Amino acid sequence: MHKFILKRLGMMLPVLVGVMFVIFTLTYITPGDPVMMILGDQAAQEDIVNLRAELGLDQPFLVQFGMFVANTMQFNFGTSFTTGRPVLEEIGFRFPTTMQLAAMSVVISVLIGIPLGILSAVKQYTIFDNGATIIGLLGVSIPNFWLGMMLIILFSVNLGWFPTTGFETPMHWVLPSFTIGISSAAIIMRMTRSSMLEVIRQDYIRTARAKGQKESKIIVSHALKNALIPVITVVGLQFGLLLGGAILTETIYAIPGLGRFMVESIQRRDYPIIQGGVLLLALVFSFVNLLVDILYAFVDPRIRSQYK
């Protein structure tokens, strides 16, 4: 198991270099000049040339990329073009908020999705199942930004239960987490349902019934553990989507998180922030996927013996 984790950590390295190349190329070819953004339209030609040389932007593509990789390897992500503060500081200050938001959304989507999925499967084709299917379909198709605004209108403006914007107290956390979590909950519910439906038709479930075991116990102790494996995969993938979803939601709820900061930095062509931010998100996503693989081993002994 330890060997497996180390091997996986080693495999993350080439992935991250690949991510760096993509981010760097994308920012390089994106139209817009950060120097013009910093100095404004009226800047003197001399200042522009000097600043460009100072930021290393006059070097060829490969040299710039090489410098970027070399610096990143030393955890030197540079300084923000706009604020002049180190990228790590700028990102590190906002990152916990976004992680908290994403984590809470995952918890909400799992807490809603898995139980509803189980119930749907056990009561297949009943009114409950059909109702859950319709709600699930709505959950997937409603765009985050619209749902966010509707939740604000309903729960903040009309009912006054929750504050409209900000992220200071737990009351502030509820609406944004639900906004992001609902669509994932719907996907997790559908996945749990189909996985459960497959499992409860397996022979070993019949064996459990033949032992005289209660149906509720069969679902919990025999079916669920087997049905969870594909669900864990989906939850892991959803985490990446949730980080993405945080960008819009943070904007709607005016949350001082990494997502909103990234959008602003893109508008300002603040390359170091964009590159550092995306790299950090890719790193987080890689770790979540490693976590998912480790979780598999806990749930399924067949996978555990493959990891040896």
Next chain:
Amino acid sequence: MPENTAQASNEALLDIQDLSIHYITEDGTVRAVNNLNLSLKRGETIGLVGETGAGKTTTALGIMRLVPDPPGKIVGGRINFAGEDLTQKSDAAMRNVRGKRISMIFQDPMTSLNPVIPVRDQIAEVILLHEKVSAAEALAKAEEMLLKVGIRSERAREYPHQFSGGMRQRVVIAIALACNPELLISDEPTTALDVTIQAQVLELMKNLKREFNTSMIMITHDLGIVADICDKVAIMYAGSVVEIGDKYDLFRNPKHPYTIGLFNSLPDIEKDEDSLKPIKGFMPDPMDLPSGCPFHPRCDVAKPICMQAAPSEYVNVSENHRVKCLLFSDTTGGE
């Protein structure tokens, strides 16, 4: 291990009367079991023989009350087990019968064990359900059962995927016998196994059956297995028993044209035959059974009456041997 006090007696342990089980689907009604009659004394082993689709497994699941519902339904008949009609029992009461008084061994050992639970715990589960023991005692007893089926204690904590098919079937047998049931239903327990492993597993079952004095229904399409371990044999066709009797009686003197056909389909090494004599045609579609006797389209000796009337009564061939066929009914002239 408590000794089973029930001894072989003349009283029937299991007496199935006119059992019918249908699967009601949108496309039509599948008549899987039709007016099936079967009885079994304590300590006896009966072989339930028939082609695929004859309704053998549905009968077994019917006795366990495990026919998937929907679409399956027990639409008629009685399953008397130790004097009680199982078809009338509540679900909760049936749970106390399953695993404790009636156990079942399933066909495919590769899929009938839960892949994420250690084998020892899967055996302990049934012990915990039916006996007043602590979790630790149940686990200890589970290891004891594993030893009985020839699996060392060191392997008790392993998972099903770490065992071969034959070993897994031993685990399934250990689960089935853990609570010392009065009746064991084995649904083709060796079909999925290699021939050598098959012999080992059958030998094991024979020994354990003797040790626990368990009655057994052995579902199979292998007449060799019947000859090896059964006392009685029931031949099933299209959901009902067409011939039933003492093994020796029935093997020496098969009466029903279907039974005769089954024996003729077996290769015989003594006789130098060029080809087998299979029964022509196929098992009828249980959604659309033929009129009259369901076997008449495949029967070489069918009479005109066989197309119109289904035999309903059994005719005694001898004291321990009965057949359900119009050829032997008095009303149609008999043999």
